[in-house]
Amino acid sequence: MSVGSDRPVGRRGRRAKPVPRGRRVLRIIGLCLVVLVLGTAGAGWWFYDHLNDNINSVPLDGRGGTEKADSSGRTPVNILVIGSDGRTSEADCRLGGGCSGTGVQSGSNADVELVVHISADRSNATVMSIPRDTMTRIPACRDSATGASTPGYYGQINSALRYGPSCQVATVHQLTGIPVDHFVKLDFAGVVKMSDAVGGVSVCVSDDVYDTYSHLKLAKGDHMLKGVAALEFVRSRHGFGDGSDLGRTLSQHIFLGAVIRKVKSAGTLTDPTAVYRLADAATRAVTVDEGLGSVKKLIALAADVNEVPERRITFVTMQTKPDPEDRDRVVVGEGAESLFTSIADDRSLTPGPGDRTRAGAATDSAEGSTTPEPTATASAVPASGIAVSVENGTGVSGRAAAVAATLTADGFSSGTTAVNAPRPAATTTLTYGPGRWDEARTTAAALGLPASRLREGARDGLTLVIGDDWPSGDRYPGATASPAPADAADEVSHAHASTADQADTCAEVSRYRTVSLDGVALTPSQAYARAGDEPDSAP
Template identity: 55%
Template sequence: MTDVSHRRGGSATGEGTTVPGPRRARRAAQGAGRGGRQAGIRPGAEGRRAAGRGRARPRKRSAAKIAAITTSTAVLVVAGVGAALYEHLNGNINGLPLIGGGSEKADAFGRTPINILMLGSDGRDNAADCKIGGDCGGGENADVEMLVHVSADRSNATVMSVPRDTKTELPTCTDPTTHQTMQAHVDRINSTLQYGPSCTAAAVHQLTGIPVDHFMKVDFSGVVNMSDAIGGVPVCVSNNVYDPYSHLKLSKGTHTLKGMSALEFLRSRHGFGDGSDLGRTVSQHIFLSSMIRTLKSAGTLTDPTALYGLANAATKALTVDTGLDSIPKLLGLATDLNKVPSNRITFATMQTLQDPRDSSAVVPSSAAQNLFNALADDQSLSNGSGGKSSTATATPSPAQPAVPDLQITVQVNNGSGVTGRASQIAQDLIDQGFSPNSGSANAPVPASATSVHYAPGRQAEAQTVARALQIPASRLQQDSSVSQVTVVVGSDWSSGSTFPSSGGGSSRPAPADAKAAVAGANSSTADQSKQCAQVSTFDTVSVGGVPMTPTQAYADSPNVPNSAP
């Protein structure tokens, strides 16, 4: 199975610092055909945007485009087109290089997982997008970021949303199109799209430790065309809802959303949950789950005319990496995705806390590391209850919270008989991001087998260390005589910074705690057809200048037509 070291890269230039991005420069480099204005950079524009991203401010940016991506891949599975139509569809696709996303490791059977970063841009660089709404003054941020993990054996998948206002250390990266460079600094992760999708992929890889193999970005107006082509997506809302900012207005119950109504639903951040982007990710998951069920249902895509319209809209909407920039490549990916049954597709949102320095931003909570570890270890999270994956080979304690690598101090004891082994491994752990207080010493007695010892209540920390060193789960031992995670290097590990797979016992690294991975992540599976989007009970909207709940706004706006019957 895949094992990924959680290395930390880049240094911050200062909390909240914003590096001005080459917004219009990219569109100039891509050519007038993409509708960009040939204008200069507007320094500081992102800083002005970020300053006003509190919950009370209306957002007129799309959080919808991600739905189109899933449609585009699913439809291509069944698309049978002639040569002329094939060339037409192939010519629709725009491909860009992917740099800095990391790389996968094959399992014992030579199979590798697939991790696809799905992006929805808030750019308004053409007349169609501006007509729909939002800021049309230029600029591009990642309004939606979802990492889709498809297991190496193609039996399960996980879709993890990374909230767009997540503040984290961003890596140095260069836009392969404009050649503009972003220096490492701390900012919202969605700002990286100013330097191209490849930069966002590098940032997500640095944040999570999960390799990003591909990216797919969809444009704004494509959502409208594609939701029309699919014939609509049924969604349920828990109560009457009116969000004046996205213009979504629905009565309690189930509605089939097409075109603009689908867009309004996916854009609405004030209508659901706590009225923030976190609540919106959950309603997006409900929409995508329903769309997957619709696409997989019998007869949904049997009409050749509708099928071509959907494929045409899908390919026009996509910007992908060069590993996916043709119909055959997309077909191969779509075939893999189509193998996963709905009840084995898990949706989750990265666990976060409010940024203590910026109330309009969030930071990953310590619990997010368990979710990252599970995906990096290729574990299924699709049993619905959030329990441990059946592929795991150890029994982790579900009650133990995740601890950031930087807070884990490791003692490495050398029992191998090879001088310097403990200090080498301790330094490697520090380089990977573990506590700089980690140290090394000689073991009291020689050891023939490498092992990892942990005090009661510290199993999750030991698992994290074992994964970083690729030590099998069978080598973990609870030991009341140690106060911190202690690695004893045996004679079976005489060289190298990772444990050799032939070193005896199971070759599978220590598994992540799969139950903890989905704790607090609002997880669900795509087969949950009775799930409704929970309308906010907070005063997240206003009508006539009066703050109120979305349900109260519905009652107070009888002259506003519903988005769907």
Template identity: 50%
Template sequence: MSGEQQPVRHSTGAARRGRWLTFTLYTLVVLLLATAGGGFVLYTRLNANISSSELYTGTTGSAGVQQADDQGRFPVNVLVIGTDSRSSKANCKLGGACDETHSNADVELLVHVSADRTNITAMSIPRDTMTDLPGCDDPATGESVGERYGQINTSLNYGPGCQVAAVHQLTGITIDHFVLVDFAGVIAMSDATGGVEVCVDNNVYDTYSHLKLSKGKHTLKGEAALQFVRTRHGFGDGSDLGRTYGQHAFLSAAIRALKDRGTLLNPTKLYGVANAATKALTVDEKLSGIPDLVELAGEFNKVDTDRITFTTMQTVPDPENPNRVVPADAAQKLFDTIIADRSLSKDKTAATSTATSSASPTPQATTSTFFSVQVRNRSGQDGRAKRLTRALKTEGYIAATDSSSGDDQATSAILYNGSRQLAQAEQLATDLNMPSSLLATDEEVDAVTLVVGEDWTKGTTYPKITKAQREEALSDAHASSADKSGCVPVSTQNTVTYQGVSMSPVRAYELATDVPDSDA
């Protein structure tokens, strides 16, 4: 997006809203680590604090149906929602604008935990995204709203289940849980960790969020931490999208701190934090107890920080309003990659490379004999069906090339007809490293049929993801890894105003000698 347009987006209201992308997931992780070693008494004390609500309250459809991988494991998708609600005195004091009665989704972070628990993708959805919104019934108020076109974060006005419906409709991604957090308890949590270390690549003073830091590393606690994640005028190009640089950096640092500091496993020290966190937490009904939350935390904690990838949904300016955005064409590739449970983390092994995928399949038979397989080429690459037919014959399959013509197909598939062929299709999927989500019934096939799509143009086993596919999915998505500790780029544009004069946050820092630094 152009530098001229972005800095003006929401320039009036941004300083009044909490930027809770980081603290929402941060709340969950702190809470779960705190309670994991706390025993039954701690569970009992904190359970009563947690509020819950229906996962999906759209008037049509559902939150999606999760697909298992080839070993029967399921990915987990959690919609983390940060709300700008001023429903309590504490939230009012922290967020300002106490006369506001609405409750928008100020931040939306869709967290995908892979079925094999080896990687996480956390995708930010800009709050000012314009899209078609679903109709919803709010179970808390009884209020209903019809289908409409609008800003995606307004769906929270009709309950978190409506926000889930809006994100699912936009992305097509199945959502298993939501976690909603407001302002309360955030300061106590950042203090309990001993602070979070961040870095900025230049002096910065955002006169809207009041963040003021010198160039270099800083350990932030309390309100300084809040200022950092609220800052949008200070980072990148000063826009809402540039703000995600700071948020992703802060959350990455918080996750590293949580994993590295043993004090977080001491429930005595963290009980006060967990108590405040649970009071600020609303979850779906399947996560309404501490044991359920701890189990979910365990799934998060299985993933190393270098396998956690932060991204932002690709957008372009809204043709009707340059201060709003709409999904870019590239966003669909990112959505599809998450739906297919394909890792966006850089793999240290050759498992996701085309070199590995060119190896011959190793049979792991689950049926008593090998069977007939028809192979169709819908990849757009000549010779693919013949190549795979030869490979399957080598492994003992009764394979034949299907010479019928047809349109190219984006995604590969294994077609089967009836329960008898299901076991055969599952065996073939295992031998070819294909996820079971690519199995589909087809009453017209006489034998198990392998359809080779455009996602499989090389090799004889199905690739998890190639470098080119990863780069395509992450194009313009501001991707970063949780194990990186680089410095956040400070805006060099005139994105702030000091003493009535428009200037860069770097210049504002130089002039505001009477304003103490945030970590002073």
């Protein structure tokens, strides 16, 4: 398709288009794997089949909803990550305990539930924790593997896993309205395998902590956690926050952020031995749906995650309030519906690295304990101070000039220009330079651009490329359905939002008497001081 004319543009020799860093890393990984398998004298098929044979996959029944494609035909990916408390093997009995009277058990609960949303354009991701103590309606379910069934009931959300992963997916979809097309399930042994495979995970704790239930024992400061110590950390619900499952979700976000940084680091992804170790451990550690049930599909998923910058992977916890029928349980709280809608509509919570509003944490409950409120202080820049370079990437003559005229009529700077794009564009994008997020937000609001159309770039200023998805009109098609929001206060309020690039965040040790030692109720720090003979979980 030819690019429509707006103004003569001189031709210059073009340099080869630079390969994005994420793709360079993936090519390096691929090269390392090729060298690895070819160097073993024809063992390539063995390697591939070995990994495929590791994978345990089960079917989903289609009750998780269906993702909506964007105007370019791309679809988001939503995955329910389930941490099972099942003691369904001798290894899980040793790690989780509780099998002394029963031995290996059948059935399990979903003690960890994370909705992982990867945007359609792969520019951002959201990881939302659903506390296991949430009360909701469990739909009618039947587990095709075990035959366990239920006509449906009102109960704790984590209990749906007793009727199979499909039931857990259907329950989360029913509660949130978010389409969920895949799941990944790990048990106790799986967490140990993965933490060992990445060479340990670096975490920080704010004070000395000894959770006498999960057995996590760490001195104040930084630690490299491997194996059982990593499992103790992610399982600890009495060591952090207010001693409830809500506090545990925050420490899990810190752990996951550290895992993401470790796996995305060059040292991990360019080491063939590390890549093999990760691939072998990952395929052994998880159960997935059939849609992810091959090495090829899991590699494609890893590639999608690798495209997302760490600063645009946002962790949040579903807002809750006490269940009026049981103060030890919670129900969906104020703000949760806005968060669900943002994820379902593929709206980013972190569209710009300088936008602290979308990465801010919110005030929360426990006895006056607070974390910083979303600032929302990045005030919109007046239109009169914003000049936009509008480029026509469509086959429609005059599109850039028309949009530029709309902007100047709305009060934007007379320095706004209209030119041809250097190449045709299928989708419209607004690229902003360093420190220009506020200007981009003002421009997007004027034109009705959704947040998914905003991009950060290295060049100064704002460049709006009109794509084939916007062939006519002054406002972006469907602008009323999903405009770029001024801030994310509703979505992240009381959701403890953080991003994966926050390497200096420590897990806050509980100040309350949440643990017991020799029959005495103590704070985790007091328990640490009294248990001097008990070895620490990690140096």
